[in-house]
Amino acid sequence: MRRGSILALLGIGLVAGGVAAAVAILPTWLPEPASREAGRIFFVFWFTIVICIVIFSLVAAVMIYSIFKFRVRPDDHEDGPPIHGHTGLEITWTLIPFVLVTSIAIVSAIVLSRNDAQAQDTLRVNVTAQQFLWTFSYPDAKNVTSPVLRLPEDRSVELYIRSEDVIHSFWVPQFSQKEDTVPGLVTQLHITPDRLGTFPVVCTELCGLGHALMRSQAIVMTPAAFEKWLHQQEKGSAGSSTTTGSSATNGSSASAAGLAVFKNNNCASCHTLSAANATGTIGPDLDKLASYAQQAHQPLAAFIHQSIVDPNAYIQSGYPKDLMPTNFGQSLTKTQLNALVGFLVQSSQQSKKG
Ligand code: CUA
Numbered sequence: 128m129r130r131g132s133i134l135a136l137l138g139i140g141l142v143a144g145g146v147a148a149a150v151a152i153l154p155t156w157l158p159e160p161a162s163r164e165a166g167r168i169f170f171v172f173w174f175t176i177v178i179c180i181v182i183f184s185l186v187a188a189v190m191i192y193s194i195f196k197f198r199v200r201p202d203d204h205e206d207g208p209p210i211h212g213h214t215g216l217e218i219t220w221t222l223i224p225f226v227l228v229t230s231i232a233i234v235s236a237i238v239l240s241r242n243d244a245q246a247q248d249t250l251r252v253n254v255t256a257q258q259f260l261w262t263f264s265y266p267d268a269k270n271v272t273s274p275v276l277r278l279p280e281d282r283s284v285e286l287y288i289r290s291e292d293v294i295h296s297f298w299v300p301q302f303s304q305k306e307d308t309v310p311g312l313v314t315q316l317h318i319t320p321d322r323l324g325t326f327p328v329v330c331t332e333l334c335g336l337g338h339a340l341m342r343s344q345a346i347v348m349t350p351a352a353f354e355k356w357l358h359q360q361e362k363g364s365a366g367s368s369t370t371t372g373s374s375a376t377n378g379s380s381a382s383a384a385g386l387a388v389f390k391n392n393n394c395a396s397c398h399t400l401s402a403a404n405a406t407g408t409i410g411p412d413l414d415k416l417a418s419y420a421q422q423a424h425q426p427l428a429a430f431i432h433q434s435i436v437d438p439n440a441y442i443q444s445g446y447p448k449d450l451m452p453t454n455f456g457q458s459l460t461k462t463q464l465n466a467l468v469g470f471l472v473q474s475s476q477q478s479k480k481g
Pocket of ligand 1: 256257258259294295296330331332333334335337338339341
């Protein structure tokens with residue numbers, strides 16, 4: 128082979144490789160990882176991408192070079208020279224892909240097994256998916272449930288994921304792992320968060336009308352802040368079971384508490400309520416609660432209370448049955464429930480006036 132040909136091949140290969148590398152590196156394709164597992168997964172990803180870029184440059188160089196160098200003249204209608212194969216070449220182009228694919232398999236297997244390895248003090252979190260919200264509970268703490276996933280930094284966490292209804296899929300892009308939720312099964316996902324911050328929890332399985340809005344947040348906190356939060360929640364839930372609800376009587380603080388309950392439980396993903404800047408359209412429009420209560424021939428507060436704890440008792444016409452989760456009666460504390468009812472009563476009285 129002439130020196131000129133080798134230089135040409137090398138030149139084309141370098142240009143093709145440079146373009147491919149720029150496409151891989153310059154746009155931000157991947158989020159910044161926030162867990163050790165994500166770091167490993169992204170390593171496998173880049174390991175594979177580098178191999179792809181090298182193979183792409185090689186193929187592009189040979190192809191582009193051949194197109195120009197071995198092009199036939201327009202009037203040449205002869206068959207090409209017969210070729211009977213080249214054993215050395217065939218062994219080479221079988222062996223190289225074999226080695227590369229096997230190395231990807233080995234690296235992936237190592238990453239998978241390390242990603243699943245739990246540490247001794249693994250924190251257990253139960254994740255419940257339902258149309259169209261996420262609930263997180265901490266079985267090691269007393270009855271702590273939360274609409275957002277709070278995790279301590281640098282601690283091994285095992286999620287036990289259940290579904291109340293259909294198949295959903297748990298995904299935090301910065302953790303890089305996805306796990307389906309399957310009715311009747313408990314699926315597991317191991318995470319070791321290693322960066323503080325707030326990251327989106329996304330449902331990535333089409334699960335019904337509210338799929339696109341089935342979102343929550345994963346908040347990675349310092350271990351001290353996490354423990355503090357957990358203890359506060361434990362105290363809070365112990366306190367609320369003994370207090371009898373008499374909230375929603377004094378104006379703004381009660382309505383702020385109700386608004387917080389509304390936001391924390393993702394009501395906005397299905398309902399419109401101007402007092403909460405909510406624009407969901409899957410469930411009834413909560414700005415019209417007063418007229419709905421009239422249609423149902425019930426006093427407003429009692430109607431709202433019933434609609435939250437026993438949503439199928441009265442179905443507003445035009446909306447499907449069995450869409451509203453039926454477990455808010457259990458998941459909300461009495462204080463939270465009263466705050467929410469008070470807030471909705473107040474906001475519908477205001478929207479009636481306005
Ligand atoms: Cu749940 Cu999509």
